[in-house]
Amino acid sequence: MQRAVSVVARLGFRLQAFSPDLCRPLSFTQDVLRRTPLYDFHLAHGGKMVAFAGWSLPVQYQDSHTDSHLHTRQHCSLFDVSHMLQTKICGSDRVKLMESLVVGDIAELRPNQGTLSLFTNEAGGILDDLIVTNTSEGHLYVVSNAGCWEKDLALMQDKVRELQNQGRDVGLEVLDNALLALQGPTAAQVLQAGVADDLRKLPFMTSAVMEVFGVSGCRVTRCGYTGEDGVEISVPAAGAVHLATALLENPEVKLAGLAARDSLRLEAGLCLYGNDIDEHTTPVEGSLSWTLGTVTSGCPSPSLKKNVAMGYVPFEYSRPGTKLMVEVRRKQQMAVVSKMPFVPTNYYTLK
Numbered sequence: 001m002q003r004a005v006s007v008v009a010r011l012g013f014r015l016q017a018f019s020p021d022l023c024r025p026l027s028f029t030q031d032v033l034r035r036t037p038l039y040d041f042h043l044a045h046g047g048k049m050v051a052f053a054g055w056s057l058p059v060q061y062q063d064s065h066t067d068s069h070l071h072t073r074q075h076c077s078l079f080d081v082s083h084m085l086q087t088k089i090c091g092s093d094r095v096k097l098m099e100s101l102v103v104g105d106i107a108e109l110r111p112n113q114g115t116l117s118l119f120t121n122e123a124g125g126i127l128d129d130l131i132v133t134n135t136s137e138g139h140l141y142v143v144s145n146a147g148c149w150e151k152d153l154a155l156m157q158d159k160v161r162e163l164q165n166q167g168r169d170v171g172l173e174v175l176d177n178a179l180l181a182l183q184g185p186t187a188a189q190v191l192q193a194g195v196a197d198d199l200r201k202l203p204f205m206t207s208a209v210m211e212v213f214g215v216s217g218c219r220v221t222r223c224g225y226t227g228e229d230g231v232e233i234s235v236p237a238a239g240a241v242h243l244a245t246a247l248l249e250n251p252e253v254k255l256a257g258l259a260a261r262d263s264l265r266l267e268a269g270l271c272l273y274g275n276d277i278d279e280h281t282t283p284v285e286g287s288l289s290w291t292l293g294t295v296t297s298g299c300p301s302p303s304l305k306k307n308v309a310m311g312y313v314p315f316e317y318s319r320p321g322t323k324l325m326v327e328v329r330r331k332q333q334m335a336v337v338s339k340m341p342f343v344p345t346n347y348y349t350l351k
């Protein structure tokens with residue numbers, strides 16, 4: 001049996017600064033890549049665009065990857081995550097549909113409460129990770145990974161058709177909203193200036209629909225992929241540039257790209273689908289209940305000034321403090337099994 005572990009390595013242990021997907025040579029031209037509503041906005045602000053999961057997205061801006069990472073930890077950063085698949089599951093049998101596809105108790109979610117869950121196959125392998133929110137508007141709001149867009153959508157659509165053929169009341173709508181993530185210790189303070197709702201009443205993994213800096217119909221969810229306090233804002237596509245511009249007017253806010261997002265999530269011990277978990281990983285193995293012979297993710301940690309990685313080892317080598325040898329670019333390097341997260345999370349909860 002293998003178990004997921006995290007390791008801290010000495011400074012000589014060099015790993016990629018972000019997901020290997022970002023480093024693969026492009027086999028197609030930029031004009032066939034999908035673009036978010038903020039594509040021109042990114043170019044105007046010096047975004048260095050790369051191909052990621054079929055989309056053209058900024059990997060970083062004029063600041064270095066390290067500066068952008070640390071700014072998020074100390075202030076707040078704005079990420080464009082509009083490539084994520086956003087869907088709305090409607091009808092009185094919406095919970096029955098979702099619970100037939102994911103692990104977790106969706107029926108017990110309170111109004112506007114969300115949960116991290118997993119699509120799994122018949123063998124228990126992880127098809128994707130996703131967030132499901134039970135909205136007070138009478139539907140489930142689902143956000144899943146862009147890299148699994150077609151697979152996830154087909155999975156849900158097939159189940160919708162199956163249930164409809166049984167006479168069940170259920171439907172699915174793909175949202176074309178943009179999705180902006182404002183992440184960092186000052187994110188709530190920045191956002192509060194543009195909303196009438198009291199964000200102190202919006203704890204981690206809850207959401208509400210509100211007007212944000214003059215843009216109506218935004219769903220604000222207290223969550224993120226960095227380990228810091230923050231929100232993800234589902235905003236009508238036509239209002240995305242206005243909202244991003246308004247947020248950037250606050251000097252606390254800087255734009256950040258895929259590189260910082262990947263190192264931030266790794267420090268926080270958050271899995272990347274396709275790297276750390278996949279169809280051959282069960283929720284228990286992935287310690288999403290959470291194995292090195294294999295390094296799945298790794299990068300220099302700007303916060304710790306050490307190199308960190310996730311991977312899989314035989315169970316007998318999984319105890320924190322265990323010293324391991326890992327092979328990096330054909331060289332053996334010393335590493336130590338560590339508890340995750342590497343950097344403490346700062347999610348906002350009600351006192």
